Amino acid sequence: MADPTSHTSLKRRRRIRRTVHFGEPMPPGAHTFRAAWLCGPALAWVTVFLLVPLAFVIALSFAQRGDAGEVVWRFTLENYSRLFGNGALGFDPVQPLILARSIGVGFATALLCLLVGMPVAFFIAGLTRRWKTVALTLVIIPFGTNLLIRTYGWQTLLSPEGWLAQNLASAGVPLADYALYPGWPAVMLAMVCDYLPFMILPLYASVEKVDWSLSEAAEDLGAAPLRAFWHAVLPQIRPGMIAGCVLVFLPATGQFVIPDLLGGAKVALLGNAVQQQFGGSRDWPFGSAIAVAALLVMLAGLWLHTSVTKGRREVALP
Amino acid sequence: MWLPIKGARSPFLNSQRVRLLARWPHDFASSSPAVSATKSALQPSDPKLAAHSALAVECQHLTRRFGKIDALAGVSLNVRRGEFFTLLGPSGCGKTTLLRIIAGLDLPDSGGLRIGGVEALPLPAWRRPVNTVFQSYALFPHLSVSENIAFGLRMQRLDSHHIVRRTTSVMELTQIMPLAGRHPNELSGGQKQRVALARAIVNEPEVLLLDEPLGALDLKLRKELQLELQHLQKRLGITFIHVTHDQDEAMSMSDRIAVMSAGRVEQLGTPEELYEQPKTRFVAQFIGACNLFDGKFVSHTGNTVETETPLGLLRVELSAAGIDLAEQGQLSLGIRPERISLTGGEAGDNRLLGRVEEVIFNGAETHYRVTVDKAELRVTELNSGRRAIGLFPGDSVEVSVPPRNIFLLEG
Amino acid sequence: MSRRSPLTALGALLVFVFLYAPIAVVIVYSFNAARYGTEWQGFTVDWYLRLIDNDAAIAAAINTIELACTSTFFSVLLGSVLGYGMSRYEFPFKRIFHHVLHVPVFIPDIVMAVALLLFFSVLRKWLAGFELGMITMTLAHITFQIPFVAIVVRARMADCDPQLEEAAADLGAGPWLTFRHVTLPLMLPGAVAGGLLAFTLSLDDFVVSFFTSGAGSTTLPILIYSSVKRGITPDINALATLIVLVSALTVVTVAWMRGRTEVKN
Numbered sequence: 001m002a003d004p005t006s007h008t009s010l011k012r013r014r015r016i017r018r019t020v021h022f023g024e025p026m027p028p029g030a031h032t033f034r035a036a037w038l039c040g041p042a043l044a045w046v047t048v049f050l051l052v053p054l055a056f057v058i059a060l061s062f063a064q065r066g067d068a069g070e071v072v073w074r075f076t077l078e079n080y081s082r083l084f085g086n087g088a089l090g091f092d093p094v095q096p097l098i099l100a101r102s103i104g105v106g107f108a109t110a111l112l113c114l115l116v117g118m119p120v121a122f123f124i125a126g127l128t129r130r131w132k133t134v135a136l137t138l139v140i141i142p143f144g145t146n147l148l149i150r151t152y153g154w155q156t157l158l159s160p161e162g163w164l165a166q167n168l169a170s171a172g173v174p175l176a177d178y179a180l181y182p183g184w185p186a187v188m189l190a191m192v193c194d195y196l197p198f199m200i201l202p203l204y205a206s207v208e209k210v211d212w213s214l215s216e217a218a219e220d221l222g223a224a225p226l227r228a229f230w231h232a233v234l235p236q237i238r239p240g241m242i243a244g245c246v247l248v249f250l251p252a253t254g255q256f257v258i259p260d261l262l263g264g265a266k267v268a269l270l271g272n273a274v275q276q277q278f279g280g281s282r283d284w285p286f287g288s289a290i291a292v293a294a295l296l297v298m299l300a301g302l303w304l305h306t307s308v309t310k311g312r313r314e315v316a317l318p
Numbered sequence: 319m320w321l322p323i324k325g326a327r328s329p330f331l332n333s334q335r336v337r338l339l340a341r342w343p344h345d346f347a348s349s350s351p352a353v354s355a356t357k358s359a360l361q362p363s364d365p366k367l368a369a370h371s372a373l374a375v376e377c378q379h380l381t382r383r384f385g386k387i388d389a390l391a392g393v394s395l396n397v398r399r400g401e402f403f404t405l406l407g408p409s410g411c412g413k414t415t416l417l418r419i420i421a422g423l424d425l426p427d428s429g430g431l432r433i434g435g436v437e438a439l440p441l442p443a444w445r446r447p448v449n450t451v452f453q454s455y456a457l458f459p460h461l462s463v464s465e466n467i468a469f470g471l472r473m474q475r476l477d478s479h480h481i482v483r484r485t486t487s488v489m490e491l492t493q494i495m496p497l498a499g500r501h502p503n504e505l506s507g508g509q510k511q512r513v514a515l516a517r518a519i520v521n522e523p524e525v526l527l528l529d530e531p532l533g534a535l536d537l538k539l540r541k542e543l544q545l546e547l548q549h550l551q552k553r554l555g556i557t558f559i560h561v562t563h564d565q566d567e568a569m570s571m572s573d574r575i576a577v578m579s580a581g582r583v584e585q586l587g588t589p590e591e592l593y594e595q596p597k598t599r600f601v602a603q604f605i606g607a608c609n610l611f612d613g614k615f616v617s618h619t620g621n622t623v624e625t626e627t628p629l630g631l632l633r634v635e636l637s638a639a640g641i642d643l644a645e646q647g648q649l650s651l652g653i654r655p656e657r658i659s660l661t662g663g664e665a666g667d668n669r670l671l672g673r674v675e676e677v678i679f680n681g682a683e684t685h686y687r688v689t690v691d692k693a694e695l696r697v698t699e700l701n702s703g704r705r706a707i708g709l710f711p712g713d714s715v716e717v718s719v720p721p722r723n724i725f726l727l728e729g
Numbered sequence: 730m731s732r733r734s735p736l737t738a739l740g741a742l743l744v745f746v747f748l749y750a751p752i753a754v755v756i757v758y759s760f761n762a763a764r765y766g767t768e769w770q771g772f773t774v775d776w777y778l779r780l781i782d783n784d785a786a787i788a789a790a791i792n793t794i795e796l797a798c799t800s801t802f803f804s805v806l807l808g809s810v811l812g813y814g815m816s817r818y819e820f821p822f823k824r825i826f827h828h829v830l831h832v833p834v835f836i837p838d839i840v841m842a843v844a845l846l847l848f849f850s851v852l853r854k855w856l857a858g859f860e861l862g863m864i865t866m867t868l869a870h871i872t873f874q875i876p877f878v879a880i881v882v883r884a885r886m887a888d889c890d891p892q893l894e895e896a897a898a899d900l901g902a903g904p905w906l907t908f909r910h911v912t913l914p915l916m917l918p919g920a921v922a923g924g925l926l927a928f929t930l931s932l933d934d935f936v937v938s939f940f941t942s943g944a945g946s947t948t949l950p951i952l953i954y955s956s957v958k959r960g961i962t963p964d965i966n967a968l969a970t971l972i973v974l975v976s977a978l979t980v981v982t983v984a985w986m987r988g989r990t991e992v993k994n
Binding site (some may be wrong): 023024038039042046048050051053054056110126136137140141143144150153161163226251291294 | 740748750755815820907
């Protein structure tokens with residue numbers, strides 16, 4: 001509107017943009033400098049003690065194992081081809097099976113947790129404020145309890161001479177010895193029990209926000225309760241379902257303790273394979289390759305999570 | 319326990335003290351005798367005060383860009399000491415940005431700013447003699463009401479007796495004494511508003527900045543607090559800069575208003591000036607209702623201009639400010655609905671023949687929609703009860719438009 | 730499914746029974762007089778008394794607590810500052826760092842454990858006298874604790890309006906006073922909750938500890954693991970019960986604190 005030259009009398013105070021942080025004017029760069037000062041130490045720590053070691057693992061996964069179990073730094077893709085079933089004597093299904101089994105266990109655990117966790121989430125959402133806190137705390141307590149203790153609790157409970165097997169036997173249910181433990185039933189029970197809180201918490205957070213008037217309206221319009229639930233309620237809790245499934249799937253695929261203690265030899269997952277290579281077999285390069293595979297499974301799950309929940313508020317971690 | 323604030327508010331401390339003490343016995347009932355004894359020596363006519371700038375805030379061509387948007391596109395305005403000044407405009411017009419720049423919570427890209435005659439841009443927020451009442455109130459959730467109010471005084475490292483005394487008198491002034499021990503989450507919206515106000519004025523700022531302070535409240539409470547704010551301002555004599563998008567609020571409270579739009583000040587003036595002599599279409603429409611139409615310059619004699627409009631030939635009597643506008647070919651004209659008369663009017667009015675299209679009775683007044691030729695006019699008649707107009711849709715009517723009340727507009 | 734139908738309530742009740750079954754079993758058997766096997770042979774508190782004489786258990790308990798305290802102290806220090814910085818400052822590559830921060834949260838324990846084992850064994854080749862033990866375990870624990878603390882603190886700060894800090898500056902508080910009187914009190918509940926979470930994580934961790942431990946740095950989870958592998962003795966039940974008790978208390982404290990701060994805000 002006005003001639004720009006008419007303001008030459010005004011001093012050009014700032015050529016470079018300065019920022020204000022909570023009332024404090026900062027020259028350019030000062031803001032970043034302070035951020036680096038605050039965030040730097042912790043981020044450096046995580047880098048040194050996690051990212052660098054992970055880089056070592058990735059590097060090692062391309063190395064070879066010497067005859068005495070030492071590492072020979074010669075580049076090879078052999079570890080990965082072993083992972084996909086190329087053994088010394090042709091196709092060897094052991095390793096691909098472990099990979100598939102781990103992913104399968106992850107999915108199965110997530111699905112079972114969803115089924116089992118649903119009533120709990122709805123139940124808690126229907127409670128009064130005070131009881132909600134109590135119920136949520138009750139969900140979190142097992143999660144805060146040592147996994148080893150819970151796992152061996154299941155061991156005690158499911159063992160052939162344990163309380164459950166004895167009672168089932170006296171009730172006339174024919175059950176072979178070791179039908180429950182060690183093996184798949186014990187592993188899956190413990191898995192679901194272990195990861196249930198990861199499912200219940202995000203699921204509950206979603207159920208809590210459900211607009212029930214929609215389902216009531218659907219019922220008013222003549223929908224059967226089940227249909228109303230399916231079309232009016234379920235879509236609303238989908239974010240919680242997805243978040244819960246990812247939160248269960250991710251750690252379940254990498255589980256090591258539960259299959260180790262409850263699975264016997266039959267149920268080896270990625271975690272157990274890694275442990276075996278770094279422990280007994282002393283084949284660190286191959287163990288690293290399996291670890292990288294586990295890492296990739298995790299990244300895939302995480303990517304799925306962020307792409308599905310894009311734009312929504314992150315579901316709080318327990 | 320408290321770290322010293324180096325030279326905190328040093329340019330202002332003296333004058334603030336003086337102002338505080340000068341008003342003390344009047345505004346703060348619980349002042350001590352010792353303080354009031356010094357009063358006579360420190361009348362407001364003190365030379366120190368007189369030497370002080372008569373302007374509380376001076377903005378010189380302030381600009382501020384956010385990405386591609388000009389939040390402020392060169393704003394220059396002066397706020398006089400002790401006045402109730404309002405920045406009025408629709409959301410996104412830059413009024414809050416200007417307020418934040420004055421408070422020191424943002425910096426302009428260019429331009430100058432003085433507060434109380436002192437260059438303010440180099441000063442961080444905590445050294446500026448201004449306090450803000452935030453739109454969200456921003457009360458500290460971990461502190462009680464009285465601790466919230468005492469916060470500013472604690473930061474100035476005043477002694478605790480002094481803090482308690484001033485906190486108490488401000489709480490009495492704003493009628494929140496019973497809430498002293500509560501936490502902000504236990505307060506209603508109106509109560510929070512009072513606490514936020516008390517927390518700001520207890521520091522005796524040169525300028526109090528209010529960012530839509532009543533925006534979150536319901537209508538009844540808003541009306542009530544409008545009055546209170548106004549009384550408080552007159553009583554304390556603090557300069558208020560008030561940001562709002564509510565034109566009624568601005569009109570009823572302010573000494574002067576700056577109407578802002580798209581980062582510019584459209585017009586600055588008293589509420590009467592803005593209503594009677596709006597300079598731009600935007601102001602005419604934003605403040606009150608207005609009939610707007612285009613016109614063509616025909617001729618002028620003295621300060622009366624003849625224009626060709628969709629309503630027909632209209633005579634417009636110009637105020638001094640509008641004269642050079644009249645030389646342009648295209649004109650923009652406006653008239654307030656209540657200045658048009660359907661009941662005769664006065665001698666010298668423009669007389670037009672129209673047709674009543676719609677009648678809306680609204681208690682104190684009646685609104686008419688009248689067509690003249692093809693143009694439409696909104697007309698408001700006061701139902702004074704002295705005579706019934708008795709017009710119905712379809713009736714022909716003589717419309718009187720006083721030449722004095724037509725204004726020429728820019729843009 | 731409705732929120733208040735009796736069927737939902739029954740289902741929920743069964744799930745709670747399922748959740749607590751393994752813990753209940755351990756607690757019940759810790760009072761079982763039987764020396765071997767799982768048959769109930771009467772109530773006793775003998776196993777608890779025997780723990781006092783169990784040097785290995787005492788040493789492991791001391792190690793566990795020492796490890797948890799040290800690592801929690803450092804992780805709260807680093808993590809809170811990080812959480813605060815990430816919530817209130819912008820810097821280049823912030824999004825990438827945000828993702829980096831989530832790696833330790835989601836990474837399978839075993840992968841992190843072998844990565845650290847590998848890293849420490851490389852360090853051992855370079856540094857004379859660097860051995861696996863309490864130090865390496867502490868370093869490892871701090872690594873997985875930092876993100877949890879930072880995330881909790883950041884979430885807490887995200888709930889606090891940045892305008893509060895602007896208000897403080899407006900009321901005359903400089904950066905340090907603003908931090909001391911506004912930011913810190915607002916952040917504290919987050920830091921404490923994050924710290925308690927970090928403490929529980931350290932207390933519970935088995936896999937990472939197992940791989941980074943050395944001679945003489947056995948912790949309770951490692952002790953329990955080896956006992957489970959060898960065959961449980963009843964005093965391990967008693968030990969486990971005590972651990973469960975401590976964990977539950979921590980969780981309840983966190984929940985109580987969270988409830989209190991929620992009411993406050």
